[in-house]
Amino acid sequence: MKKLINDPANYVEEMLDGLCLAHPGLKRVGVDRRAITTANPIRAGKVGIVSGGGSGHLPLFTGYVGKGLLDACAIGNVFEGPTINSCQDAIEAANGGAGVLCLFGNYGGDRMNFEMASEFAAMNDVDTRTVLGTDDIASASPAEADKRRGVAGLIFAYKAAGALAEGGGSLDAVEAIARKTVERTRTVGVALSSCQIPGATAPNFTIADNEIEMGMGIHGEPGIWRRPIRPADELVDEMIAMLLAERPEGATRVAILVNSLGATPLEELFILYRRAHQQLERSDLRVVRPLIGPYVTSMEMGGASISLCFLDEEIEELLAAPADCPFWRID
Amino acid sequence: MKKLINDPANYVEEMLDGLCLAHPGLKRVGVDRRAITTANPIRAGKVGIVSGGGSGHLPLFTGYVGKGLLDACAIGNVFEGPTINSCQDAIEAANGGAGVLCLFGNYGGDRMNFEMASEFAAMNDVDTRTVLGTDDIASASPAEADKRRGVAGLIFAYKAAGALAEGGGSLDAVEAIARKTVERTRTVGVALSSCQIPGATAPNFTIADNEIEMGMGIHGEPGIWRRPIRPADELVDEMIAMLLAERPEGATRVAILVNSLGATPLEELFILYRRAHQQLERSDLRVVRPLIGPYVTSMEMGGASISLCFLDEEIEELLAAPADCPFWRID
Amino acid sequence: MAITIETLTIAIVRADQSMTGLTDVLNAADAKLGDGDTGTMLARLLRTFAAVDTRAAPDLGAAFMALAKAGAASTGSSLGTLVITAMMTAGKATMGQTELSWDQLGALTAAVRDAAMTRGKAELGAKTIIDGLDALARQIEGLDEPTVIAQAGSAAMVQVLADFRDRPSAVGRARMFADKSIGLDDPGMLALAEIIYAIAGERRPVHD
Amino acid sequence: MAITIETLTIAIVRADQSMTGLTDVLNAADAKLGDGDTGTMLARLLRTFAAVDTRAAPDLGAAFMALAKAGAASTGSSLGTLVITAMMTAGKATMGQTELSWDQLGALTAAVRDAAMTRGKAELGAKTIIDGLDALARQIEGLDEPTVIAQAGSAAMVQVLADFRDRPSAVGRARMFADKSIGLDDPGMLALAEIIYAIAGERRPVHD
Numbered sequence A, B: 001m002k003k004l005i006n007d008p009a010n011y012v013e014e015m016l017d018g019l020c021l022a023h024p025g026l027k028r029v030g031v032d033r034r035a036i037t038t039a040n041p042i043r044a045g046k047v048g049i050v051s052g053g054g055s056g057h058l059p060l061f062t063g064y065v066g067k068g069l070l071d072a073c074a075i076g077n078v079f080e081g082p083t084i085n086s087c088q089d090a091i092e093a094a095n096g097g098a099g100v101l102c103l104f105g106n107y108g109g110d111r112m113n114f115e116m117a118s119e120f121a122a123m124n125d126v127d128t129r130t131v132l133g134t135d136d137i138a139s140a141s142p143a144e145a146d147k148r149r150g151v152a153g154l155i156f157a158y159k160a161a162g163a164l165a166e167g168g169g170s171l172d173a174v175e176a177i178a179r180k181t182v183e184r185t186r187t188v189g190v191a192l193s194s195c196q197i198p199g200a201t202a203p204n205f206t207i208a209d210n211e212i213e214m215g216m217g218i219h220g221e222p223g224i225w226r227r228p229i230r231p232a233d234e235l236v237d238e239m240i241a242m243l244l245a246e247r248p249e250g251a252t253r254v255a256i257l258v259n260s261l262g263a264t265p266l267e268e269l270f271i272l273y274r275r276a277h278q279q280l281e282r283s284d285l286r287v288v289r290p291l292i293g294p295y296v297t298s299m300e301m302g303g304a305s306i307s308l309c310f311l312d313e314e315i316e317e318l319l320a321a322p323a324d325c326p327f328w329r330i331d
Numbered sequence C, D: 001m002a003i004t005i006e007t008l009t010i011a012i013v014r015a016d017q018s019m020t021g022l023t024d025v026l027n028a029a030d031a032k033l034g035d036g037d038t039g040t041m042l043a044r045l046l047r048t049f050a051a052v053d054t055r056a057a058p059d060l061g062a063a064f065m066a067l068a069k070a071g072a073a074s075t076g077s078s079l080g081t082l083v084i085t086a087m088m089t090a091g092k093a094t095m096g097q098t099e100l101s102w103d104q105l106g107a108l109t110a111a112v113r114d115a116a117m118t119r120g121k122a123e124l125g126a127k128t129i130i131d132g133l134d135a136l137a138r139q140i141e142g143l144d145e146p147t148v149i150a151q152a153g154s155a156a157m158v159q160v161l162a163d164f165r166d167r168p169s170a171v172g173r174a175r176m177f178a179d180k181s182i183g184l185d186d187p188g189m190l191a192l193a194e195i196i197y198a199i200a201g202e203r204r205p206v207h208d
């Protein structure tokens, strides 16, 4: 697998340097400079929101640092959680004196390191809370929903929590809205081709020329089935049916993200979105604020995911609030 | 090559439907609904700007319809110019009574069809002008610069001409700024892997697992050389050197676009940008307004292009003016 | 016996049918130096032509114009636009006529060639479909026997491809790669040849 | 003779060197159900350890702590974090000591196992590196001869991999695919085994 890179050992460093050069609203901080925060320090008294995770998912995670979204982000090597130091640095950068919400995907390494960093933060009298993204419905049954992996739908929680924090919400309130948004968000993805970790000698997985894998994770974790490719509309129908199987009671409005895992072009995302929109409206769900594009990727992985955030009034209002980061802006 | 599509015959239709569903600021018009224009009609007395070309390059062309950019766009089948009807429809939609600039890439089909459409427009007393994007320095020598293909750099001309038209510029002035911006914009691309036309049985080209092609066009047209892949920094150095070989006299500031051809992830674009930025500053060029991302693609083609727009005061001001379309916004 | 709407209709059916085996060949020829869509585009264009009810047209001119109109709604590619230009030219030339005598086919082809040159801003000798049209026009000039015309047309195509194969392209995408184009058939010229073979009912010579 | 900073340093050099052949193997093991980075991550982590000047540390505890600190700056992956936890645990247990007698190694391993369980919120039997540590701790418990410990440790690894191979995973990414994990070695347990073989100087048994 060809990549336009230099020494794989410098992949993350050079990527972060380029990101911050291109977006002067972001800056690298911390001993290892592996935390990204806003060029302007956090407003005193505002609840901070921190995320973090491995590299290789741009715009996630670092690309969502900005007004009305994340205050800081800890970033690890490709597909590795951020180090405890980076988590501490991010929490420190996001500490405006009103507490910090750690909002990240449900992966072991990320969890352990944020946990340790939170213990250190507590020693410094910084109140932290943790909410884990668990939107990938293919990774565990509804009964074990809290064990699901966090994938693309995490950005809805960023947006809702970010807006509430920006508007002066308390740490309790920000934690609660993040938790509610995660609970009302579901994602399923379909993969067509693999990515490869820089420096590795083989792709993360192989898949036949005519096959796709439903439910695959954003690191290539196995999905639900692997079968010959079918027309996009059929795949969307199946994905929407899976997502609606866990439709919360009373939900009538839904925000959607049709996301490229990397190599899948915008044209195909719009073809998928067209069908998803039809099917949702047929299910008496009003689609609002569609997001279509590469929002959470796995480098050059081919495929797409569909995320639904089942709205209530509070979440819908927060999703519509102003926000501004390099990859998502709402006025 | 796997694609998330339905019947290839419906590829463009479904893609455009999805695009307009997702972005209600855009609408399909014309007999074949193959012209895209803004939901609000053009302001009377404003010079209209129209572009067009084949499908398969999103966000180009249709994605740049919006305030301060294009007023309408004619869109053809994948890699085929728009039909004469679509060109007429687009010109009609962009006619606010002050004339229409047709601004598109230098390809035979596009040129012939816009030419015929302009003849029809003249019969209806619509004054049209044509400026061709010719930024691909790999496609002809400086002596034959007017024969070069138009690639990613075209969006700088959209932006400059769009801003001037928005601000009330005359057709002459808008034509002149588009021409000047094209003349001061250069692009070179490097391809890693091929795309495939929906419905075709083979990729547009094949390239060895360790090879890249410098100067390849956005439809897979052959480039300057094909060699084993090298570190990104070396490639950027070569690309920047090629671009600066035609540096206009007196240019001290430059806008840059580091563009993914489709499958190349953001991480790699930032690695490329980091080096490009270093090299430009070393060449006493100040980099302003960097754009990094998939702006002009070839479906799932792997690779990236670098475009430089050598600024003067007028162009710089126009690039900074407010603009708003689904894929590019400046306030 | 003369060229009638029926002759035109049969020619179109044959051309359309020939695309089953030709789409990939022409895509591949175009992909060498261009964007690889000649076959896909031509298959769609000829399918569009085949769907036109030419038999319902009052005269040959109207039939050609109906084809031009349908084609113009189907593609905007270089070659497609030249084909549409050809149909418009033939339509204008035969307006009001229900028949065209076979010995006029050469002159009509020459008129089509000239219109395509104007539209495409291309010279003779640039190694495009226009050189194919030129060879065809000259070869069938004055002939009045359909079978003779068919044979002469096919022979002209074999010859013109051979004549140009080792010359550089000077127009279209391939112009940029004039040197690389040596040894390759121009996709537009090749498409014309294949369609002529199909219409003429000749076995397709092996080109490479 | 006892375990000294020198013993630790040599063990790390051996572990680091073993990664040349192991990176791809461990990546592939992890890619089956996880994200395919175990080898890449561990190679970097061990290279980081090897670069630490352990010999400059005043005592064993400080040496382990220096490793923990360097490691903590190098990765945040699940396994990496558990390895760092292990170093911290060993550091605390040997703080101020320049030597650890060989018969204490089993108890130290057990302490590391317990700390990793707490950090990873994992049970015994979940088919992770923790079961490997558990098998190791129990097998070398009370042994005081380095060569005997080496042999027993390696044998424990062979055994624990075999014991767990056909059981489902219950923790980490592989938990999601408990059924699919049957028949596969857990990448973390496999990594521990390979490193033990390397440190013990045993020939690596062929695992599949």
Ligand SMILES: Nc1ncnc2c1ncn2[C@@H]1O[C@H](COP(=O)(O)OP(=O)(O)O)[C@@H](O)[C@H]1O
Pocket: B079, B080, B081, B108, B109, C030, C034, C035, C036, C037, C038, C041, C076, C077, C078, C079, C080, C082, C116, C119, C120, C121, C122, C127, C128, C129, C130, C171, C172, C173, C186, C187, C188, C189
């Ligand atoms: N300006 C022109 N004049 C004459 N023929 C042309 C011209 N441009 C293209 N052609 C013909 O069209 C062919 C390419 O057709 P096609 O692939 O459909 O067009 P495109 O280049 O728009 O993809 C060429 O091989 C050539 O014969």
Ligand SMILES: Nc1ncnc2c1ncn2[C@@H]1O[C@H](COP(=O)(O)OP(=O)(O)O)[C@@H](O)[C@H]1O
Pocket: A079, A080, A081, A108, A109, D030, D034, D035, D036, D037, D038, D041, D076, D077, D078, D079, D080, D082, D116, D120, D121, D122, D127, D128, D129, D130, D171, D172, D173, D186, D187, D188, D189
């Ligand atoms: N919570 C946990 N408790 C114990 N061991 C774990 C836990 N999570 C992961 N592991 C171990 O780590 C290994 C995976 O390591 P690695 O690939 O580096 O982590 P990641 O899953 O973060 O990419 C697993 O095979 C398992 O042995």
Ligand SMILES: [Mg+2]
Pocket: A054, A078, A079, A080, A081, D035, D037, D077, D078
């Ligand atoms: Mg990992």
Ligand SMILES: [Mg+2]
Pocket: B054, B078, B079, B080, B081, C035, C037, C077, C078
């Ligand atoms: Mg084309």
Ligand SMILES: [Mg+2]
Pocket: C030, C034, C035, C036, C037, C038
């Ligand atoms: Mg073509």
Ligand SMILES: [Mg+2]
Pocket: D030, D034, D035, D036, D037, D038
């Ligand atoms: Mg892993």
